[in-house]
Amino acid sequence: MPAIDIVMKTNNEKAGRQKGNERQQANWLTSVRQLPGVGERRAQQLKRLNIETWFDLLCWFPRDYEDWSTTVSLAELEDGREAAFLAVVKNKPSVTRRGRLSMVRVSLYQDKRSIQAVWFNQPWIQNQLESGRLYRFYGLIKRSERIFQVQNPSFELADEGFDSEAVQAFKPIYPLTDGLSQKMLRQYILSVWTAIKDQMPEFLPAWIRRSFHLSTAAYAYERIHFPRTSQDIEISRRRIGFEELFLLRCGLYLTRRQTRLQASAWNLSVNTNGKRMITQMIDQLPFKLTQAQQKAWREVQSDLVTDCPMNRLLQGDVGSGKTVIAALAMLQCALAGKQAVLMAPTAILAAQHHQTLSRLLTDSVHEPVLLTGSTSISERRRILSGLQSGEISLVVGTHALIEKKVQFHELGLAITDEQHRFGVRQRKLLAEARNQDKAEKDPHVLVMSATPIPRSLALILYGDLDLSLIDELPPGRQPVETYTAADADRDRVMRLMERVVNAGHQVYVVCPMIEEQADSDLLSAVAVYNQLSQQKNSTWNVGLIHGRLSQEQKDEQMQRFMSGMTQILVSTTVVEVGVDNPNATMMIIENAERFGLAQLHQLRGRVGRSSNQSWCILMSDVQDELARKRLKVICHASDGFAIAEQDLQLRGPGDFFGTRQHGLPDLRMINLYRDRDVITDVEHALTQLIDKDPDLNSPEHQLLRQVIADRYPAVFSQIGL
Ligand code: ADP
Ligand code: MG
Numbered sequence: 001m002p003a004i005d006i007v008m009k010t011n012n013e014k015a016g017r018q019k020g021n022e023r024q025q026a027n028w029l030t031s032v033r034q035l036p037g038v039g040e041r042r043a044q045q046l047k048r049l050n051i052e053t054w055f056d057l058l059c060w061f062p063r064d065y066e067d068w069s070t071t072v073s074l075a076e077l078e079d080g081r082e083a084a085f086l087a088v089v090k091n092k093p094s095v096t097r098r099g100r101l102s103m104v105r106v107s108l109y110q111d112k113r114s115i116q117a118v119w120f121n122q123p124w125i126q127n128q129l130e131s132g133r134l135y136r137f138y139g140l141i142k143r144s145e146r147i148f149q150v151q152n153p154s155f156e157l158a159d160e161g162f163d164s165e166a167v168q169a170f171k172p173i174y175p176l177t178d179g180l181s182q183k184m185l186r187q188y189i190l191s192v193w194t195a196i197k198d199q200m201p202e203f204l205p206a207w208i209r210r211s212f213h214l215s216t217a218a219y220a221y222e223r224i225h226f227p228r229t230s231q232d233i234e235i236s237r238r239r240i241g242f243e244e245l246f247l248l249r250c251g252l253y254l255t256r257r258q259t260r261l262q263a264s265a266w267n268l269s270v271n272t273n274g275k276r277m278i279t280q281m282i283d284q285l286p287f288k289l290t291q292a293q294q295k296a297w298r299e300v301q302s303d304l305v306t307d308c309p310m311n312r313l314l315q316g317d318v319g320s321g322k323t324v325i326a327a328l329a330m331l332q333c334a335l336a337g338k339q340a341v342l343m344a345p346t347a348i349l350a351a352q353h354h355q356t357l358s359r360l361l362t363d364s365v366h367e368p369v370l371l372t373g374s375t376s377i378s379e380r381r382r383i384l385s386g387l388q389s390g391e392i393s394l395v396v397g398t399h400a401l402i403e404k405k406v407q408f409h410e411l412g413l414a415i416t417d418e419q420h421r422f423g424v425r426q427r428k429l430l431a432e433a434r435n436q437d438k439a440e441k442d443p444h445v446l447v448m449s450a451t452p453i454p455r456s457l458a459l460i461l462y463g464d465l466d467l468s469l470i471d472e473l474p475p476g477r478q479p480v481e482t483y484t485a486a487d488a489d490r491d492r493v494m495r496l497m498e499r500v501v502n503a504g505h506q507v508y509v510v511c512p513m514i515e516e517q518a519d520s521d522l523l524s525a526v527a528v529y530n531q532l533s534q535q536k537n538s539t540w541n542v543g544l545i546h547g548r549l550s551q552e553q554k555d556e557q558m559q560r561f562m563s564g565m566t567q568i569l570v571s572t573t574v575v576e577v578g579v580d581n582p583n584a585t586m587m588i589i590e591n592a593e594r595f596g597l598a599q600l601h602q603l604r605g606r607v608g609r610s611s612n613q614s615w616c617i618l619m620s621d622v623q624d625e626l627a628r629k630r631l632k633v634i635c636h637a638s639d640g641f642a643i644a645e646q647d648l649q650l651r652g653p654g655d656f657f658g659t660r661q662h663g664l665p666d667l668r669m670i671n672l673y674r675d676r677d678v679i680t681d682v683e684h685a686l687t688q689l690i691d692k693d694p695d696l697n698s699p700e701h702q703l704l705r706q707v708i709a710d711r712y713p714a715v716f717s718q719i720g721l
Contacts (some may be wrong), residue, residue: 511528593631
């Protein structure tokens, strides 16, 4: 069997594991130092790109290609386009120098036409071009007036027999770092490929390649670096993208299955009395649960009453009412005699949740406590000992909850709110909060998030989680009327604000900065606060909250706003997540162009939390077309999912969904926007695979299974399953 260890990324400890394969393994894991032309310095430069082994080089995929396949005549050149053309060098190139800068210049001829070529800071080019010979050039064409110029073109000799086979039609363009050139990377990758191409193992089972029209690994890895046609590029990208995502999804699936078999949690069933208390809490809510909430609660509840640990994502747009589900789950846990913890990303939100829970759980004997960074030492001591002894069953807090000192007696349930604000590590730490006794139980885990991500992406990011969706807002909510406004409209905005305040409602004013800075004309929270509080209407109480206040000051400001004492709260984005004051019906966002769409959507979610009409005004004087388009998206769409999709289209692909923050490996080939069809195929393939062979035990899946385990050891331990 070929050495499957090609897929082991620099995992040197494992290299010796399989005796007898050592020679071949050595190939794949060989250090780049073993390549001709790579010494200490080059190896260091490559390392900056995280390239250390031959395998790393093979997986260094081109970001684009130069198309040398068709050469054009000089008459066909267009300004601003890249092109390949044939031309003769008539005279020796000239070099001009100024200090450390240099410029090589030469005229190139084709029939009666000519074009000028220039190279910056590559003086050696002068000696590489021989006068009187024909070259093939490739580069970006610039035109000013009637003069054409090509800057820093690459070139190769074209008059030796004119063998078109000798010219590579599509040349890869690799991401580079200082000191490395395209030529070097192409050369290194060619050396590696020549040495190892005959050992390229195929780990995707034939039935998957057939069903989903995928090329072999050998074909794809060769043609991604050395394509002959543009079709080659498509075919290779598809295969490698599929493979990348498929391995990850399989890996998440397998680890998940493993935990299901191994882990055990407390069964949080309750007796008749407990059931009555839960029904009572639901009946006493000031509202009726929506259908979607009821469904989500049923899903959560049925997870809680088994001893297999729940691992569930509760996703619902801002204002959809996730908190009450958390409260119900916590009550169920406490009634079952175990402890439950709720972690929020900010102290403001933690305090708010603590209040909500205390209000909702009035009848129960389980008084929730609050633990944050600013909890007093004596209170903290009391809480820690209560958690350890089991006297305290419900705790709400911030990161302070995952410090080592926090030990639980019998932790039954761990919930994180606004999951997107936490990394995988924090979520994992909370999930790992071990119980004191010898039972070694795992808590049930619920993560709540408003981050609107399309389902296919949720499967990637949270592939290891079950998904509950609250896809319905409480009844009577009116869409928040959202407008853009410029500084010239400020009077009208102020009049609307006056109306809102006079009607007894409250207003948020959100600013991008805390304090004025000399070189910036962004509005700061402090400046806006001063302005508003000195206005003629001195009857208004204006509050100010930002990240630099002490915790007590923040608490006090929030308290005053929640109780209605301040009508207007000027703030930075500290109010972005979770804050819930249904009486606030207007938000003004200064310099709105500074915020991402997802963030604007979250901010706007602070209003429109009752049946009263709400307004959101996006202040911006920026004329930039893309910025205006993005603000328009927010004005016209109220659904977080639609906004996320449009943002993705406007911005183009990027790390929008923060795969990195989630602790997943970089997806190098797959593009989550462009390749949606591949994503769908991967899901289908996975479903079929699980159907056929749930443990990947059959001989035809042996290699696949091993590749998964080898390629993603880090993921497996990071995800914490
Ligand atoms: P989010 O999902 O953004 O965390 P919250 O849980 O903060 O939303 O709920 C938003 C607001 O809606 C709160 O004021 C909450 O009391 C209220 N709410 C929740 N569920 C309902 C419902 N079924 N009917 C009416 N109001 C509700
Ligand atoms: Mg919330």
